[in-house]
Amino acid sequence: MNEQVQELVDVTRETLGLTSHQLKRYHFFRETNHFNETIYIMNMEWSPNNSEAPDEDINAAGTAVVDVNFHTQEVRRIVFVQDVNTADNSVYPSSAAKEHVIEWIEEMTELTFGRQFLxxxxxxxxxxxxxxxxxxxxxxxxxxxxxxNDDGELILFSVDGVFPNEEQIEWEPFALTPDKYEPVAKEQCQLLQLPDQEQEKWLPIYGIEEVFITNDAERTITFSLGAGRNSFVAEDKILRWDEPLEGEFEWKEMDFSPEVSLETVLEKEPHPDTIPLTNAEVEACEKEVLRFMRLVYSDESGKRKLTGIYLQNGYVIAEIKHAEDEVKRALDIKIKLVIERDTLTAMNYIDQDRLFQAFNHFGNADEVVVSQEDAFDKLREHLEIDPVYVYDSEREHYIMCGKLDCAYGVNAVTGEVVALNAL
Structure with a gap:
């Protein structure tokens, strides 16, 4: 066994009280965080001594499945199979009592409760x-x-994401008063169509789109959710062509597995998603999207638009949406085209129109009667603004912002204020 691997195995065995266990299997995985850094994880499966499983590929009860950051030795996750903790429980909190758990987390993560986690x-x-x-x-x-578990033994511990330190924070008091955030909130008040299951038709609702507002109210920062947002290149290109292409789309298998070899881990090779798309790659992908549309959606010239390109597990993903959506619908339906980065050719795609066919028969929304201004006046008293430190990629620091949210909407036909979670 490699010397570094053996060291990590020994540290894990001692730290997690696995002295009566044997290492059954281990694998290496690669991922990125929102700082666009590459992280290598060693996944280990520790079986209790003398345990038996019905199949070699099935872990016996009490097996500890552990993820550890290979280069920092930080424990990222431990799960005990079938909720049976067979480890030395003296190294774990003795019960689910908050005080015990918090003290143990602080020891495991070197984070401080209140200052770094809540x-x-x-x-x-x-x-x-x-x-x-x-x-x-x-x-x-x-x-x-x-x-x-019912015996008060720990059966799950997981740490995901990033917990910033003081050096990453731009400190300032929260200063967003109604006169500053309400004009932004009014801009965020948008007409949305939601599916009404009972009437089987689309329901027009005014709602406030969630957004972060900087402390000076000069700009907004959108919620960055989902894979590939670090590499996202925004587009707004209507896809038009004069002639379709003849032929069949050539499907290729994809491999989104994050598993890597030990050699890759030791060499600290950067995750391919951390290598930005070049202008030449973006231009080539735009041409490939158009070629794909001419081939597969040949009768939809001008009906679709390219809205973005980003990286995911070494592939380029292009998002293609309907071009004629005058009213935004809650179902963000798109085509996700997978492009091989090495060749910049399309190899697979998912059309979400097919996933939401259950709504195809829904009737059109009734004519809107309520104005956006009247709707916002009704929602004004329901606005919520809470302080949040948001990572700003422009400054490469966390800055004070207000999270704008509203749990209510306005029916654009009747003017009724409704709780959005009830729709």
Missing amino acids: IAHEEEQALSFSAAVDNIPVSPTGTIEVAF
Whole structure:
């Protein structure tokens, strides 16, 4: 066994009380964080001594499945199979009591409760935490999960995301007053069509689109959710052509597995998604999208538009949406075209229109009666603005912002104020 691997195995065995276990299998995985950094994870499966499983590929009860950051030795996740903790429980919190759990998390992660993480959700046998800065949430957030079995033994511990330190924060008091954030909120008040299951038709609703507002109210930062947003290149190109292309689309298999070899881990090869798309690659992808549309959607010239290109697990993903959507619908339907980065040729695609065929028979929304201004006046009293430290890629720091949200909407036909979670 490689010397570094053996060291990590020994540290993990000692740290997690796995002295009565044997290492059954291990693998290496590669991922990125929102700083666009490459992280290597060693996944280990520790079986209790003398345990038996019905199949070689199935882990016996009490097996500890562990993820550890290969280069920092930080434990990222531990799960005990079938909720049976067979480890030395002296190294774990003795119960789900908050005080014990928090002290143990601080020891495991070197994070400080209150300054870097907060309780997000509590249950009798489980606790969830989220990243924070001096009791103020951060975005993108980090999360910590712990759970216990009926005997009070820990069966789950996981750490995901990033927990910023003081050097990454631009400190300032929260200063967003109504006179500053309401003009932005009015701009965020948009007409949206939601599917009404009972009437089987689309329902026009005014709602406030969630957004972060900088502390000076000079600009907004959108929620960056989903894979590939670090590499996202925004587009707004209507796809038009004069002649279709003849032939069949050539499907190719994709491999989105994040597993890598030990050699890749030791050499610290950067994740391919951390290498930005060049202008030449973007231009080539735009041409390939048009070629794909002429071949597969040959009768839809001018009906679709390219809205963005980004990287995901070494592939280029192009997002193609309907061009004629005058009213935004809650179902963000798109074609996701997978392009091989080495050859810049299309190899696979998913058309979400097919996934949402259940709504194809829905009737059109009734004519809108309520104006956007009247709708916003009704929503004004329901606006929520909370301080959040948001990572700003322009400054490469977390800056004070307000998270604008509203749990209510306005029916654009009747003018009724409705709770959005009830729709």
